Each structure stands twice: as C-alpha cells, then as structure tokens.
Amino acid sequence: MRISKLFGKTLREVPxxxxxxxxxxxxxxxxxxxxxxxxxxxxxxxxxxLRKIENIIREEMDKAGGxxxxxxxxQPLEMWQLTGRDKAFGKSLFTLYDRRERPxxxxxxxxxxxxxxxxxxxxxxxxxxxxxxxxxVKFRDEPRPRxxxxxxxxxxxxxxxxxxxxEAGLDESYRKMLQAYQNIYDRCGLTSMLVxxxxxxIGGKDSNEFMVIAESGEDEIIYCPGCKYAANMExxxxxxxxxxxxxxxxxxxxATPGMGTIEEVAGFLKVPQSHTLKAVFYIADGKMVFVxxxxxLDVNEVKLNNQLHCSELRMATEPEVIEAGIVAGAASPVxxxxxxxISDDSVKSGTNFVAGxxxxxxxxxxxxxxxxFKADIVADxxxxxxxxxxPKCGGTFASTHGIEVGHIFKLGTFLSEKLGASFIDEKxxxxxxxxxxxxxxxxxxxAAAIEQNHDDKGIIWPVPIAPYHVYLCPLxxxxxxxxxxxxxxxAELETAGLEVLYDDRQESPGVKFNDADLLGIPFRVTVSPRxxxxxxxxxxxRSEKETELVPLGxxxxxxxxxxxx
RNA sequence: CGGGGCGUAGCGCAGUUCGGUUAGCGCGCCGCGUUCGGGACGCGGAGGUCGGCAGUUCAAAUCUGCCCGCCCCGACCA
Numbered sequence: 001m002r003i004s005k006l007f008g009k010t011l012r013e014v015p016x017x018x019x020x021x022x023x024x025x026x027x028x029x030x031x032x033x034x035x036x037x038x039x040x041x042x043x044x045x046x047x048x049x050l051r052k053i054e055n056i057i058r059e060e061m062d063k064a065g066g067x068x069x070x071x072x073x074x075q076p077l078e079m080w081q082l083t084g085r086d087k088a089f090g091k092s093l094f095t096l097y098d099r100r101e102r103p104x105x106x107x108x109x110x111x112x113x114x115x116x117x118x119x120x121x122x123x124x125x126x127x128x129x130x131x132x133x134x135x136x137v138k139f140r141d142e143p144r145p146r147x148x149x150x151x152x153x154x155x156x157x158x159x160x161x162x163x164x165x166x167e168a169g170l171d172e173s174y175r176k177m178l179q180a181y182q183n184i185y186d187r188c189g190l191t192s193m194l195v196x197x198x199x200x201x202i203g204g205k206d207s208n209e210f211m212v213i214a215e216s217g218e219d220e221i222i223y224c225p226g227c228k229y230a231a232n233m234e235x236x237x238x239x240x241x242x243x244x245x246x247x248x249x250x251x252x253x254x255a256t257p258g259m260g261t262i263e264e265v266a267g268f269l270k271v272p273q274s275h276t277l278k279a280v281f282y283i284a285d286g287k288m289v290f291v292x293x294x295x296x297l298d299v300n301e302v303k304l305n306n307q308l309h310c311s312e313l314r315m316a317t318e319p320e321v322i323e324a325g326i327v328a329g330a331a332s333p334v335x336x337x338x339x340x341x342i343s344d345d346s347v348k349s350g351t352n353f354v355a356g357x358x359x360x361x362x363x364x365x366x367x368x369x370x371x372x373f374k375a376d377i378v379a380d381x382x383x384x385x386x387x388x389x390x391p392k393c394g395g396t397f398a399s400t401h402g403i404e405v406g407h408i409f410k411l412g413t414f415l416s417e418k419l420g421a422s423f424i425d426e427k428x429x430x431x432x433x434x435x436x437x438x439x440x441x442x443x444x445x446x447a448a449a450i451e452q453n454h455d456d457k458g459i460i461w462p463v464p465i466a467p468y469h470v471y472l473c474p475l476x477x478x479x480x481x482x483x484x485x486x487x488x489x490x491a492e493l494e495t496a497g498l499e500v501l502y503d504d505r506q507e508s509p510g511v512k513f514n515d516a517d518l519l520g521i522p523f524r525v526t527v528s529p530r531x532x533x534x535x536x537x538x539x540x541x542r543s544e545k546e547t548e549l550v551p552l553g554x555x556x557x558x559x560x561x562x563x564x565x
Numbered sequence: 566c567g568g569g570g571c572g573u574a575g576c577g578c579a580g581u582u583c584g585g586u587u588a589g590c591g592c593g594c595c596g597c598g599u600u601c602g603g604g605a606c607g608c609g610g611a612g613g614u615c616g617g618c619a620g621u622u623c624a625a626a627u628c629u630g631c632c633c634g635c636c637c638c639g640a641c642c643a
Contacts (some may be wrong), residue, residue, distance in 0.1 A: 037634085088643070511607080
C-alpha cells in the first residue's frame, strides 16, 4: 500500500478526549475515529488489524472443532422475555420497533438465538456435541462507554456456544475452549492471565476470564504470587483473620456520643476496626436487606447478589434507611426484627464484637454470633484485598488491574430448558443440552494489544496482528536512484507475499520515521543515497533501537524469514 | 442516574471573567520555491451555523434560560 493513497491521516497531537494510551494511539495513528460515545469507525489500517485478529480466532476455533455460523443482529424481544434476560440486561438492551410496532432488540449476545436454532436441528444425542461460533457486531447500551475501544456500545465479538449431552461433555468443551483461548492470546503476542470469575446470576459452576494486565484495565485482579491462584475481585476469596477476644462476655451498652462511622467508633472505644461489626443496607428488588459485616471488611456486591438472587440490587439511600426506622450510624442486627438479615461469615470467626446499639449515640460491646443475633444467610460476601492471605497456600495476595479480553462460562441447562434445546438420549428420553458460552471482544483485544505493546513514539504491533509487516521508507534526493530502487523493492516485496506500507510521500525523513513508529509497523526498511552507496538498505525492528545495513539482494529473503517464523 | 470538566476551522488551543470594528494562533490542507537521516523554511492561499434554540441588548463567541453532545470519577452493567 502506498501511503500517499492510504485513507486517513496521522496526528501529531494527542486528541483531547482520549485518556487511555490505546485510545490516543489508535486515533493518532489514524486507525479509528469516534462517531459518538462508544461508537467508532475503523479506518483501513485499524480494520486490517481487526481482521487479522479475527482470522487467528477463526483458525483456533476451527481447530478446536468449532463451526462458523452467522446469526441475526435483529432479534424479537419476545425471546428475551422468555428467558427473563430482558430484565437482566435492563437498559443495556438496545430496543427498537418495526413498522408493525413489534419490539426488537439489537443482539447484545446470542444465547437465545443459538439455543433455539440448535433446538430445531439437534434432536439426537448423535448430533452432539456442537461448538458453534460467529464473529459479529454486538450492541450494548453501556451506562458509561470509556477508554476508546475498551468499553464501547457497538463492538465486534467472537461468541461460541457449546452444546453437550452431559456435564462431562461440557467440561471437555470448556477445556478445549480454554486451550484455544490461550493459543489465541499467545498468537496475538499478548501476555494474558487466566482468572476465576463470577458466573453471575445465570449460574453454572465455572467461569474464567482472560485478563491483559494494564493500568487502564477496569477490573481488579487478586492473585497469589505463591500458588497460581488468581481471581477477579468480584469472585476472589481470602482467609479472614480470626478475631479472638476470649470467651463470650455479657453484652454491655456503651455511650458513643457523636460517633457514627466505624473509624470513629473504633477510635473512640480504642479497639481495632476488625473487632467491630457494621451494618450496611441494600434494596434488593425493592426490599430492604440488612447486611452485617466485620468493620474492617467491605461488602462485595456481586457476592451479595449471588446470595440474594435478585435482579436489582443497590445501596439504600439515607432517607430509605431512616424511614425503615433504622438508626444510621448505630444500627446493628441485635434485637432487630422485620428485615432479611444477611451476614458475612466473618461474624462466626470472632468473639465479643462491638456493634451498634440501635439507639442514637449508643453501641454495644461483647456481641457474639449466634448468641445475640441471627442471620437468614451467613456466607462470604466480603471483598478480598491485596495483603490478605491466600486460602490455598497461605501466601499473601497481591492485586493488579486487567482488561478482560475473554470470558468463558459453563452455563448448564437453564437456557436449553427454556428454549427447547433438548435431544433424545440413548435410552430414548428427552434431555436438555448442557451449554457453555465463550466470548472474546475483538476490538478490546486490539486495544489491549496496544496497551501492552507501545512506547512513547507509538504502537509496536506484534507481527501476527500488525496492519502491515514492512514499512518501506525511501529518503528521496534529486539525482539519486532512491526512487527507482524503492519502487523495484516495493514490487519485489509484494510479489514475495509481504504486506508493505510504502511511504512514497515527499516528506522529510523525520516525518516518515515518526509515522513509521506511530503506526507500529514491525520492520522498517530505509532506502537512501547513503545506503545505496553500499548497495544496501537500512533495516530496523520497531521494537529495537539499533539499525543494520542489509545488502539489497538479501533484504527480501531476510524479511520473509522473519515474518514466516 | 449522581458528581466534576468541556464544546470556537480536520486536530490542538487562545479569546468568554468585565458584551463593542472584519474571531485569532499553532499543526494539518492547497500553490510556488528552497531544503532533505528523527515531526525543515520562506512567500502566497483556502477553510468558521463560535454545539443548538430562544431571550436580553443599539450590539452576543462573551450575559440569561432551556436543550443537545463529548470526556473523567462513581452508581449501574452476563
């Protein structure tokens, strides 16, 4: 490709509305352009990268036994109502009406469609297992798109769905996908981290995410440097220190004038925050829930939601708390009635806590579970943090941020039951297919690749996903043979099957070199009067500083070797 | 949805506080010339509903009201 003909333009300055590195570089390099919040056009070089990633994914999916299909973006809302997931997605679901006023959604994912489709065709156990996938645009009306391509409202996704006759089959499909995903990230030149993830309200026993470690990542990962444990903070479990305050003592009321927060109360009574219990209030599907947790811990809303199985969960507002007759700042479950109480399991592993007195300016000492209060549910609903102990090996947790570039789920039979994806087994009985689903956000993967591969000059594309392999950079001078040699070399490289970006512009060397760096093309070949004196070209890797003179006759072979390996 | 910031040429910005000729600057773009190994220089040019609507005023980029859009933090979100 001749740069003089390439659609798009590189920018010298950082776009004002781009905060993350990948967003800045994508825009500056002329790879994407924003149309509206979370909606982007891909320009030719950016689109080439996207297609390369797609092809790698396609190859790995096919290798794992996947078959490619293409499912409709437009889907009747009815299907979503059938599975109840219209509510789960809520406002994230783009909804529109056809000319007959029938509601349709723009598919945010395709479990409903594929499950119904499989139900029509897979009738016998002989038809399973099935691994069906597509690469297609998805629509989600995200509350807050951000970070350029990191979180968008219209995005390209590879989604594969597995259908098996039983759990063992699902485990096998899941294992295949896990391996395929690792192959994909490796081939894209990405270092990814496999973490345990929350499987959400849908259920299913396992779920894993693939994370690319990056400052700009939205997810917090908790991991143990000792063993290989790693999990999304939503899911991570740590050892909660035992609070041993001796044998349970009789409860005792204490005055705590003006002390509202846990810090204040603990400071006033001169006890560590871990020796207190705090109460937090949530509204779950419209009902007040009383949550009790040790003072030094905080509530993990995902875990809480998993215990409550509700579709809408939010913190209660102060007026709601007051209206419920609760004394904010001094609330505790002791003597409280009329609320669903859910408690973190940390209350069990300690004695003689300080808790609220349910009267203004009053707390009680020596609160013990279950002697002094009961909870409807006791479970782990606390966030794990860096510094906590690992339950597997006793090591100390660390944390980092990651971009979620893939997520795989074991779904089970929830959807196949509702949508009629059942088959006749060997005994002639009808059974629902056991499902899994596996997604990769391709644009996000592209952005993550930049987050992980760049310097202050620009992008450094890994060879397999680079928009072009070679940046051919002639430095013209009147009366030299540079132009002729470069033209010839360009033709030769193209004939050899290499993807060449040919900078045929009448620009100064600085401009060309800087664009080469910004665009991140892995190999740069410079032809100049200086190199031609030695019948050579200058060869440089984008990732390295050094340059090297390579004889004209050898450069094509040298590049081929590098690119094909 | 809550909090904060912003909206002036393709991009980055000044001008808005305190209303007053023809709205500026840099980059980019077009033409000519000189340059040519890390974002060169000179001369000449093109390009603007100052986010939109309404209002106040002799006069609005500037003041007022409403609306729209974008970014960041949070809430939310398979």
